[in-house]
Amino acid sequence: MNLLEHLEELRIRLVVVGLSFLIIFMVFIAISPLAAQLLSKSTGIDFVxxxxxxxxxxxxxxxxxxxxLAVMPIALYHLYLFIAPALRRAELRAALITLPFSVVMFYAGVLFGYAVIVRLGLPFLAMLSTRA
Incomplete structure (x- = not known):
């Protein structure tokens, strides 16, 4: 493959990820009031x-x-598909093991951030702001 073919492949991958993001964003924009209510109920704080x-x-x-958050696995998958032709067999095997693990660890970090930062930190910050 020459440089232009690589750039065309990259463009296709970026378009797929971008369109996936737009579709997922439109779904989440439709349900964002519900998501905000769930966030408000889980923290016990009314947003003003x-x-x-x-x-x-x-x-x-x-x-x-x-x-x-939702498009991250799609982006990682297309990153893998873009770099896979350049990898050797051992590197492909390592990438196939690493890709699902990285998605799981990404969402574990998101859940940890929600459990610790949002559920514990947000009420603490709200308590500080009501004292002033």
Missing amino acids: TLHPAEAVIAYVRLALFLAV
Whole structure:
């Protein structure tokens, strides 16, 4: 493969990941009010908006965050498909073992962040802001 063929392959992979992100983002933008309610109930904190557009901006940010979380395995898979032709047999085997493990560890980190940072840190920060 020459350089232009590699760039075309990269472009196709990036378009697939980008379209996947857009589709997933549209789904999450539709359910972001429900996701915000679930987040509010799980932390026990009522979210307050001070400007009319602030609620919409918060829903869009939440949908973007959730879309990034959901599209990460797709992006890693297409990264693997892009680099797989350049790898030797032992490297392919290592990549096939590493790819699912990295997805599992990514979501384990997300769950840890939610359990520790959001569920413990957010109420603490809310308590500090109500004292002032």
